[in-house]
Amino acid sequence: MSPGLSDLHDRARALLDPVHYDYFAGGAADEVVLGENERAFGRLALLPRILRGTPVRDLAVALPGARASMPVVVAPTAFHRLAHPDGELATARATAAAGTVLVSSMASTVAVGAVVAAARSVDPAAAVWFQLYLQPDPEVTRCLVRRAEDAGCTALVVTADSPVFGRRERDVRNGFDDLPEGFAAENMRDLPGGPPGGTRDIEMSAALSWEDLDRVRASTALPVLLKGVLHPEDARLAVDRGLDGVVVSNHGGRQFDAVPAALDALPRVAAAVDGAIPVLLDGGVRRGSDVALALALGATAVGVGRPVLWGLAADGEQGVRQVLDLLRDEFDHALALCGGRDLADLTRDLVVTRGTPW
Numbered sequence: 001m002s003p004g005l006s007d008l009h010d011r012a013r014a015l016l017d018p019v020h021y022d023y024f025a026g027g028a029a030d031e032v033v034l035g036e037n038e039r040a041f042g043r044l045a046l047l048p049r050i051l052r053g054t055p056v057r058d059l060a061v062a063l064p065g066a067r068a069s070m071p072v073v074v075a076p077t078a079f080h081r082l083a084h085p086d087g088e089l090a091t092a093r094a095t096a097a098a099g100t101v102l103v104s105s106m107a108s109t110v111a112v113g114a115v116v117a118a119a120r121s122v123d124p125a126a127a128v129w130f131q132l133y134l135q136p137d138p139e140v141t142r143c144l145v146r147r148a149e150d151a152g153c154t155a156l157v158v159t160a161d162s163p164v165f166g167r168r169e170r171d172v173r174n175g176f177d178d179l180p181e182g183f184a185a186e187n188m189r190d191l192p193g194g195p196p197g198g199t200r201d202i203e204m205s206a207a208l209s210w211e212d213l214d215r216v217r218a219s220t221a222l223p224v225l226l227k228g229v230l231h232p233e234d235a236r237l238a239v240d241r242g243l244d245g246v247v248v249s250n251h252g253g254r255q256f257d258a259v260p261a262a263l264d265a266l267p268r269v270a271a272a273v274d275g276a277i278p279v280l281l282d283g284g285v286r287r288g289s290d291v292a293l294a295l296a297l298g299a300t301a302v303g304v305g306r307p308v309l310w311g312l313a314a315d316g317e318q319g320v321r322q323v324l325d326l327l328r329d330e331f332d333h334a335l336a337l338c339g340g341r342d343l344a345d346l347t348r349d350l351v352v353t354r355g356t357p358w
């Protein structure tokens with residue numbers, strides 16, 4: 001982690017309620033995957049090309065429903081008002097100012113309409129995607145999709161890695177199982193079957209299937225991406241079923257502590273997709289060189305989760321700006337040192353395993 005990010009992390013830890021810090025920082029069970037996500041980047045090295053660069057590099061990338069100024073988007077994370085009173089509004093403004101995409105969590109503490117409005121107050125063309133957990137009651141899912149459409153979101157990201165909620169032992173130890181008084185998952189307010197004026201719980205369901213996802217695909221004209229893909233066969237199914245992108249992700253090590261690091265799962269997923277749709281990756285991205293490695297292994301862009309929360313907790317909108325600016329500068333620097341002019345120059349032949357002659 002760069003000194004800039006680790007400083008923000010230290011400040012965030014000092015400012016946050018320790019129970020909320022643990023919720024943000026923690027992972028499932030022994031937190032093996034949490035650490036592996038970061039260590040996986042350290043096991044690989046980049047093999048630069050020389051004498052083929054340019055002084056000004058093009059970092060922009062076309063994504064479903066968005067053109068981003070760099071291949072780094074803000075991954076969906078819940079409950080930003082626990083990190084800072086401005087919550088998701090601050091994150092949305094900072095992300096729009098950085099010219100990239102905010103994936104707004106269904107478990108946001110600000111309703112999606114206000115999140116999009118905050119982003120568009122900075123840049124009228126700002127792209128916000130809506131992250132969705134399919135709900136067992138299809139009518140609730142339909143309402144959430146409509147809310148995202150009405151808010152002006154430009155894509156949906158369906159998270160499918162949570163048939164049940166991960167065992168997060170820090171949260172169990174801390175007794176953190178509900179939001180404090182005065183905070184709510186605002187997108188869940190006034191939904192069918194919920195209390196009038198109140199919020200419904202977000203439900204995880206092991207009964208959901210590809211057919212439920214097909215129904216969402218058929219119900220909207222928005223691009224639909226699938227998040228939580230690790231098995232190449234699931235990536236192939238996503239292509240076959242007309243999805244618009246996949247996100248290789250183990251939920252930041254928060255769901256199942258027996259899965260591979262996200263980066264280690266990427267090459268086979270990218271091979272299975274074979275360029276048919278964009279492949280995003282999140283989990284453990286902490287440096288611009290991590291972004292370059294992921295792109296060289298087949299990612300179209302990466303998502304960052306916790307670093308954004310540390311920036312938000314440390315310094316609100318400014319802190320999130322700092323995180324995104326830092327990653328952009330570092331990535332641009334890494335691209336220059338690889339002899340790259342644009343993202344297409346980050347190819348598989350640049351990646352070697354550290355510690356073994358190649």
Ligand SMILES: Cc1cc2nc3c(=O)[nH]c(=O)nc-3n(C[C@H](O)[C@H](O)[C@H](O)COP(=O)(O)O)c2cc1C
Pocket residue numbers: 023024025037075076077078105106107131159227249250251252253254282283284285303304305306307
């Ligand atoms: C505090 C926290 C809350 C999260 N909430 C969500 C969520 O609401 N929906 C979702 O799909 N993923 C959620 N995630 C997972 C992130 O989208 C992403 O996969 C993960 O944070 C990436 O790893 P990183 O934190 O190492 O960058 C959450 C992650 C964290 C740390």
Ligand SMILES: CCCCCCC(=O)C(=O)O
Pocket residue numbers: 078107165202203251254
């Ligand atoms: C049942 C509450 C759902 C909140 C989801 C947030 C999340 O995905 C996380 O990793 O935490």
